[in-house]
Every structure is written in structure tokens, then in C-alpha cells.
Amino acid sequence: MLFILILISLAVNSSPCIETAHGTHWMAFTDIIIRRSSISEVPNIGNKYTCLGLCLQIEACVSVFYRQQQQRCQFHDVLFTSPQDGEQEIGTEYYSITTGGCPLSYVHNRILNMCYQIHLIRATFHAGEEDCNSRGEHLLVIDNAEKQSHMVNQINSSSDNMLRKFHIDGADVETEGHWVFHDGRIMTYFAWGPGYPQNGTDKNYLVADPQYGFLWSDKEGMEAKHYICERDL
Numbered sequence: 458m459l460f461i462l463i464l465i466s467l468a469v470n471s472s473p474c475i476e477t478a479h480g481t482h483w484m485a486f487t488d489i490i491i492r493r494s495s496i497s498e499v500p501n502i503g504n505k506y507t508c509l510g511l512c513l514q515i516e517a518c519v520s521v522f523y524r525q526q527q528q529r530c531q532f533h534d535v536l537f538t539s540p541q542d543g544e545q546e547i548g549t550e551y552y553s554i555t556t557g558g559c560p561l562s563y564v565h566n567r568i569l570n571m572c573y574q575i576h577l578i579r580a581t582f583h584a585g586e587e588d589c590n591s592r593g594e595h596l597l598v599i600d601n602a603e604k605q606s607h608m609v610n611q612i613n614s615s616s617d618n619m620l621r622k623f624h625i626d627g628a629d630v631e632t633e634g635h636w637v638f639h640d641g642r643i644m645t646y647f648a649w650g651p652g653y654p655q656n657g658t659d660k661n662y663l664v665a666d667p668q669y670g671f672l673w674s675d676k677e678g679m680e681a682k683h684y685i686c687e688r689d690l
């Protein structure tokens with residue numbers, strides 16, 4: 458019995474976040490504040506749940522810091538994942554919204570209707586895609602400039618992400634030069650990096666590459682990279 462209790466205790470204490478009503482409480486950011494790139498702030502707030510409620514009312518809001526000492530809410534359009542990027546501020550708590558079928562700990566951009574999770578393990582294009590599929594998801598679809606810009610901002614918002622290469626959805630494996638998404642939809646928007654696509658039947662899968670500000674390169678797909686899974690809402 459004691460062993461089971463210890464296991465439960467370890468599981469609870471090692472959890473990065475806790476689900477609350479309408480939000481995810483990120484425990485690793487306890488007493489941590491990230492000051493940059495706030496979309497707005499509201500003063501004279503005496504309750505953390507008021508901050509979360511206000512974030513839900515602002516469509517661009519993805520996450521919010523409740524600064525107890527300052528009694529302020531600080532809203533963001535990205536989800537921070539690297540507490541080491543912040544500064545200590547006692548009493549600060551960090552929340553992200555959980556709403557509309559987008560699960561705990563995912564990034565939910567309500568303006569662009571994007572719900573996704575960045576995976577910091579590495580896999581081939583197909584293994585990453587299979588991992589997404591196992592949760593009823595697919596690799597991240599970027600089909601316009603707004604989504605590309607949001608993805609870049611999200612990746613660059615946390616130092617854990619910003620130097621990594623990510624597989625995203627899109628391949629020209631069936632017909633060279635004919636790029637399609639996982640469901641066969643023809644791609645019309647592209648954000649190629651300088652010198653890309655290199656083309657060729659050995660370069661058929663998309664990678665968002667930090668070397669080019671997360672613009673895209675066409676790669677062979679067998680090299681293990683990080684990946685981003687998206688859930689359709």
C-alpha cells in the first residue's frame with residue numbers, strides 16, 4: 458500500500474502541469490515570470506482565476522501569467538515551455554487555456570483554429586507521423602502565412618525548441634514536385650528557405666529549419682528530427 462502511495466505521489470509531483478477549470482497550471486513556472494512579448498496586461502487583479510477567465514475572453518490569448526505581487530495579468534499568444542528563460546518573481550503562476558477539445562498542455566491558437574503539440578523526441582518523418590496518428594492527429598499543417606508566422610513565434614518563444622529541426626506535414630513522394638498534405642489535399646502555400654526546394658526523388662518531406670528562421674527545406678525523411686502533431690478541432 459505504501460509503495461502504491463509513493464508511486465502516486467511521485468506521479469503527481471513529476472507532472473509538469475495540472476488541469477484546472479478551463480486551464481492548465483504549469484507547475485514548473487511557479488514563481489517564474491517571462492516579461493517579453495506580452496500581447497497585453499491588466500492591472501488590479503486579485504485572483505488568478507480572474508486572469509484565466511480574461512485570457513479566455515481574449516481570442517489571441519494562449520497563456521497568462523498571474524503576478525500576485527503586482528496583482529497583474531500578463532497575456533501571451535504563445536505557450537512558454539522553458540522556465541529557465543524566465544526570472545524569479547515570488548507568487549507568480551502560469552496558466553494556459555484548455556478549451557474546445559484541445560487537450561491539456563497543447564498549444565491552442567483560437568484565431569487560427571490550431572491545436573498542436575511540439576514533440577522534443579526525434580523520429581523519422583513516418584515514425585513521427587505514426588506517433589501523431591496514434592492519437593488521432595497528423596503532422597502540423599501549415600497552409601497560410603499566418604500559421605507559418607504563428608509556428609515560428611511559438612517555436613522561438615522557448616529556448617528548449619529554438620535550435621531544433623521539426624518535421625511538419627507535406628510530401629511530394631507520390632509525384633515529384635506535386636506537394637500534398639497527409640489527406641491528399643494539394644499544397645498551395647509554401648514557405649521555402651533560401652535555396653529550397655532542392656527537388657529530387659530523394660527529397661520528399663518537409664522540415665522547418667532553424668537555420669532559415671523555420672522556413673522549409675525538402676529532406677529525405679529518414680533522418681530523425683523533432684516533430685509537431687496537430688489535432689483537428
Ligand SMILES: [Ca+2]
Nearest residue numbers: 629657660661
Ligand atoms: Ca521531391
